[in-house]
Amino acid sequence: MIQPATQHDLCGLMPHASQYRAVVLEQRELADHTYAIRIGSPELARLIQPGQFFMIRPERGTDPLLGRPFALYDTILNDQGEPIAFEFAYHVIGKLTGLMSHWEPGTAVEIWGPLGNGFPLFRGQxxxxxxxxxxxxxxxxxxxxxxxxxxxxxxxxxxxxxxxxxxxxxxxxxxxxxxxxxxxxxxxxxxxxxxxxxxxxxxxxxxxxxxxxxxxxxxxxxxxxxxxxxxxxxxxxxxxxxxxxxxxxxxxxxLESPMACGFGACFSCVTKVRDAESPEGWDYRRTCVEGPIFRADQLVIE
Missing domain, CATH: 3.40.50.80 (Nucleotide-binding domain of ferredoxin-NADP reductase (FNR) module)
Structure with missing residues (x-):
């Protein structure tokens, strides 16, 4: 079974999230300049839910210094039906995604998650x-x-x-x-x-x-x-x-607000949410903690 080398809790800020060292297992093209990467991390694969996200960055180097957020595409199961890895998709548009397109099997990465709230489990028809x-x-x-x-x-x-x-x-x-x-x-x-x-x-x-x-x-x-x-x-x-x-x-x-930390410490990803108790009728909420999934009627849509 694939095991990350290290795991660290995120100081209690996100109770179910941890930081892991993991490796790239494979990468495949989904569309023009769009790829899916498979990461070996049984712990994160067991925890993450649809709509939740994680932050990822190269294990070595400081450029880029900050991780980037990506949502779950799917989990990968072993022959016993146990999650052992997960996949996410990305489109090459910047420095990190440009680097990611060259990641090969065995490339070491740092990830932290799962982050955010995810989509609610559907109960209709x-x-x-x-x-x-x-x-x-x-x-x-x-x-x-x-x-x-x-x-x-x-x-x-x-x-x-x-x-x-x-x-x-x-x-x-x-x-x-x-x-x-x-x-x-x-x-x-x-x-x-x-x-x-x-x-x-x-x-x-x-x-x-x-x-x-x-x-x-x-x-x-x-x-x-x-x-x-x-x-x-x-x-x-x-x-x-x-x-x-x-x-x-x-x-x-x-929501896909730009994020720096992913667990609510930096307040860089705030969005306007309706708040009847606020004098303005709205207040800011952190997309990475209170979201990224919001009911549309909660949001101030201009």
Whole structure:
């Protein structure tokens, strides 16, 4: 079994999070300049839940000095069904992701997590997931859990409160063009998951923004979504939130605020949240601690 060399608690700031030394097991391309990395860390793989994230940085060197946040893509199980590793996806856009694209098997990294709150375990009949760009990646684990195909973290306890009926899950996935559309073969075994694609340039699927697909789903007279989980560019998430509010459908957004520490010490990732007790009617909350998943009606969306 893969074991990290070291593990350190994060000073009680995040009670279930620890810092680990781990190694890269493999890396594969998902789309143009988009990759999935597999990290050997049984401890983190056992704890992390869909929608939660972790921070990662190279084990050696100081450039970049700070880690970067990435959300869970999926966990990897051994022959006994035990989590032994996890995967995350990233798009090459900066210094660290540029370095990451050259990480090879055996590369040592520092990770700390799991961090944040994760998506709630779905309890309805039809869950609609909406992903824009790299924002589609949390929904493989979300769909597996909603369809009762995989248990993550503490979900074994959470499952006890669910009915025996299995819901349906839909994914609306929007990208700029077919060139950037990710390989979705990991989703194919999920037979109760339906996928609709929109491209800005019309090169695949529905021409235009993914929000048009969302609007159709919310207006359906049969199998209308009970809830919407959304991750992607901020303007897209705000548009989805407004559509859900108009349709009176619960919506949760996964915010991607820039983070420095990941466990609430630096206050660099705050977002505006409604607060009736504040004179302004809102207050700041740390995305890394109180989020990154927020109910859309909690947020001040401008």
């Amino acid at each position: 039809h869950l609609l997931c909406v992903g824009g760009g790299i924002g589609y990646t949390p929904f493989l684990a979300v769909a597996r859990e909603a369809l009762r195909l995989r248990q993550y973290g503490q979900s074994a306890k959470r499952y006890d409160a669910l009915s025996s009926s299995v819901p349906s899950v839909s994914l609306c996935y929007g990208v700029q063009s077919k060139k950037f559309r990710a390989d979705l073969s990991d989703f194919e075994p999920l037979t109760d998951l339906s996928i609709s694609i929109a491209t800005d340039d019309g090169s695949e699927g529905r021409p235009g923004f993914v929000t048009a697909l969302v609007e159709e789903k919310l207006a359906a007279t049969t199998n209308r979504p009970d809830a919407v989980y959304c991750c992607g560019p901020e303007p897209m998430m705000h548009a989805v939130a407004r559509l859900c509010r108009a349709a009176n459908v619960d919506c949760w957004l996964s």
